[in-house]
Amino acid sequence: MIFHSRSIDNVTLLNVSGRIDVTNSSDLKHKLGQIASQQSTQVIVNLSHVSFMDSSGLAVLIQGMKRCREYGGDLLLCNLPKPVHMIFELTRLDKAVQIFDSEHDAIAQFQTQRQPLISGLNS
Amino acid sequence: MKSFLIATIEETELSSLINCSSAPLLPLVDRPVMVYTVELLARYGIRDISVVQPSHLNKIEKYFKDGKRWNVNLTYLRQDTSQGSAGILKEWADTHRESFLVIPANCFFDFNIDAALEHHYRTNAQITMIVARCMDAEHLAQTVQIDADSRVVRLGDNAHGRQFQATGAYICEPQVFQEIPVEPLCDIATQVIPVLLAEGQKVSGFEIDGYWNPLHSFPAYKEAQEECLAALMHLPPEGNPSRIHKLYADGQHKHNGLWRAPHSVIHQSVRITPPVFVGEGSQIGPDVELGPNVVIGSHVVVDEGATIRNSTILRNTYVGQLVELNNRIVNKSRLIDAETGEYTQITDDFLLSEASPAMIGHRLKDMMGRMLGFFL
Numbered sequence: 001m002i003f004h005s006r007s008i009d010n011v012t013l014l015n016v017s018g019r020i021d022v023t024n025s026s027d028l029k030h031k032l033g034q035i036a037s038q039q040s041t042q043v044i045v046n047l048s049h050v051s052f053m054d055s056s057g058l059a060v061l062i063q064g065m066k067r068c069r070e071y072g073g074d075l076l077l078c079n080l081p082k083p084v085h086m087i088f089e090l091t092r093l094d095k096a097v098q099i100f101d102s103e104h105d106a107i108a109q110f111q112t113q114r115q116p117l118i119s120g121l122n123s
Numbered sequence: 124m125k126s127f128l129i130a131t132i133e134e135t136e137l138s139s140l141i142n143c144s145s146a147p148l149l150p151l152v153d154r155p156v157m158v159y160t161v162e163l164l165a166r167y168g169i170r171d172i173s174v175v176q177p178s179h180l181n182k183i184e185k186y187f188k189d190g191k192r193w194n195v196n197l198t199y200l201r202q203d204t205s206q207g208s209a210g211i212l213k214e215w216a217d218t219h220r221e222s223f224l225v226i227p228a229n230c231f232f233d234f235n236i237d238a239a240l241e242h243h244y245r246t247n248a249q250i251t252m253i254v255a256r257c258m259d260a261e262h263l264a265q266t267v268q269i270d271a272d273s274r275v276v277r278l279g280d281n282a283h284g285r286q287f288q289a290t291g292a293y294i295c296e297p298q299v300f301q302e303i304p305v306e307p308l309c310d311i312a313t314q315v316i317p318v319l320l321a322e323g324q325k326v327s328g329f330e331i332d333g334y335w336n337p338l339h340s341f342p343a344y345k346e347a348q349e350e351c352l353a354a355l356m357h358l359p360p361e362g363n364p365s366r367i368h369k370l371y372a373d374g375q376h377k378h379n380g381l382w383r384a385p386h387s388v389i390h391q392s393v394r395i396t397p398p399v400f401v402g403e404g405s406q407i408g409p410d411v412e413l414g415p416n417v418v419i420g421s422h423v424v425v426d427e428g429a430t431i432r433n434s435t436i437l438r439n440t441y442v443g444q445l446v447e448l449n450n451r452i453v454n455k456s457r458l459i460d461a462e463t464g465e466y467t468q469i470t471d472d473f474l475l476s477e478a479s480p481a482m483i484g485h486r487l488k489d490m491m492g493r494m495l496g497f498f499l
Contacts, residue, residue: 021470055471083467086458090474092447 003031011110012040013103017049020057028057032064032075041073044106048079053087065097074098074113076106124240125221126169127212128160129291130176130183130228131202137344138229140452140459140466145182146229149338150437152351152372153384153402153420155186156338157228161193162371167236169224170195175202175211183228209300209311216300225311227291231347233333233367243294246273248327249319250311251294254287255335265289265312269328278317287328290335299324334366341452341464348435349416352398355382373403380414384421402438424478434461441478 001024002017012035020028035043045061047053065075078100080088088094100106130147138146147157164172172190176183178201190197200211212225222243226232234253243251252275254267267287268277278289289312303315319326336347352358354367356376374384380397383389389407396414401407402421412430419425420438428445436442437454452459455477459466469475 052467054469055474082460082463082465083458086451086460086465086467087469090446090448090458090469092445 001027003028005031005035007040008107009111010040011042011044011107012038013044013046015046015049019052020050020060021052021054022056025054025056025060029060029063032060032067036064036067036071041068041071042110043068043073043075044103044110045075045077046079046103047077047084048081050081050084053084055091058087058091058093062093062096074110076100076109078103078106124169124171125215125219125223126164126172127200127215127223127225128157128172128174128228129225130157130174132227132229135229135339136464137338137341140454140457140464145180146338147183148186149229149344150420151231151338151347152355152370152400152418153438154372156231156347157183157187158193159370160226160228160232161187161190161195161197163232163234163236164224164226165193165195166369169236172196173198173200173215174228175200177202209303209315212295212311213300213303216295216297219297221297223295223297225291225293225295230291230338231334231336231351232290232292232331233369234331234335235333235368238332239294239329242273242329243327246325246327248294248325249296249299250316251327251329252316253290253292253294253331253335254328255290255331256287267328273327273329275316275320275326275328277320278312287330290331290337294329333368341459341461344452345433345450345461348418352382352400352416352418355400356380356398358398372400396432408444422478439478441472441476443474443476446474 001020004015006013014031014035016028043064068075076098079102080099088099098109100109132146135146138149148155151159161172172195174183174197176199184199187197202211239251239253252267265278267275267289269285269287270276293311299315299319316326334350336343338344338347350365350367351370354365354370355372358380372382374382376382379395380399381395382400384401384403386404387401389401390409392409393407394412399414399417401419402423404421405419405423407425408427410428411425414432416433417431418435420436422438423436423440425431425442426444429442430447432449434448434451434453440453440455442453450461452461453475456469456475457466458469458475
């Protein structure tokens with residue numbers, strides 16, 4: 001599994017490549033832990049280059065999302081290949097986590113979430 | 124009348140993905156597609172059927188045996204690699220005088236064979252091509268142009284005239300094959316008919332009045348399953364009357380749009396949206412939602428709280444608790460998109476796996492439940 005992360009406008013984008021299964025899901029857990037330790041609670045995980053995921057991968061992502069939400073943020077997913085998307089649908093987790101077609105759409109979601117907050121501060 | 128079922132197409136993308144050993148054994152509502160053709164022939168009194176199969180495979184023979192179960196007499200011919208589809212027919216035609224029927228065994232056919240034969244004799248054709256309205260010319264092999272007198276005037280695309288799709292089924296006069304040179308042994312569609320047309324001999328086209336499906340793609344397979352379900356339960360698919368005249372299956376039709384095969388166990392709390400077929404020996408657990416357009420194969424276990432819509436679950440598959448399937452084909456641990464054929468292998472056997480009857484009721488409120496509960 002290969003990671004590449006970058007930040008855009010207080011959002012951390014994490015690109016993951018390869019298989020996510022029981023043999024390496026702890027690596028993803030560690031990576032999400034690192035991001036959390038940097039006080040980043042708005043995270044987008046791009047799964048476009050993930051060829052396979054099992055329940056351990058799903059569990060790590062859900063755990064990461066739960067932690068982000070506890071601190072007022074969120075973890076969004078984007079660019080899911082069809083086979084990976086099918087696993088989310090199979091387990092009904094597509095209803096628990098927000099999934100977007102592109103990074104752009106996911107970033108826009110964070111921006112719209114912030115908007116009411118900014119409006120509230122200005123008033 | 125003699126009939127040949129051409130079963131030499133061993134595998135298609137579809138059959139290989141669902142681990143079906145041979146394209147004519149592709150399951151449609153839990154029975155091999157070739158069964159429906161054998162039953163169609165039997166209904167029209169055609170009981171002398173030869174199955175042409177690859178010389179190195181006998182899976183079809185193992186399934187159908189001598190055909191007595193369908194009240195027909197099945198014999199098997201081995202197709203050498205040196206022969207085209209017409210080659211083995213020529214061997215038979217050299218010693219016979221009566222017309223014969225040729226049908227590809229890997230496609231679904233339901234049509235009025237008596238009407239096709241009447242058309243063949245009335246038009247005094249050497250070969251009658253059984254054709255269908257063009258539905259997906261891009262993916263299908265051969266289009267046929269037919270004139271107002273039902274005469275085939277040319278093969279291939281042509282913007283003028285009535286366009287049809289060759290189904291691969293023919294009614295043939297044996298002398299056509301007697302006149303074919305022995306070398307190279309050839310294919311009916313690509314070699315015999317063009318020669319006949321070039322010689323000005325009469326090739327007729329008979330448009331199928333029932334239903335034909337080449338089962339060449341995932342959408343075609345899905346459509347065929349839905350047509351068969353509708354025909355079995357006399358339900359109109361998407362508001363149109365079923366194009367299939369008659370269909371048989373073991374078991375019985377319940378009033379709520381459920382076809383239930385023998386020895387299946389369905390919990391009283393299961394919610395059914397018709398049409399739904401549940402195969403022999405299958406077990407459906409509590410609070411499961413099934414339908415519409417669901418085919419559960421034989422010896423499948425669907426565990427508590429699962430939801431299945433517009434999907435086919437192939438035999439001996441376990442579907443885990445709370446799992447949701449919509450527009451899928453599932454073959455044990457293989458999860459396939461029913462529209463595109465994209466697939467993934469599920470390695471968590473509590474989600475999808477090979478079934479064993481002891482599974483139901485013994486599953487833990489397991490990892491998935493905990494994972495969902497953890498978040499929700």
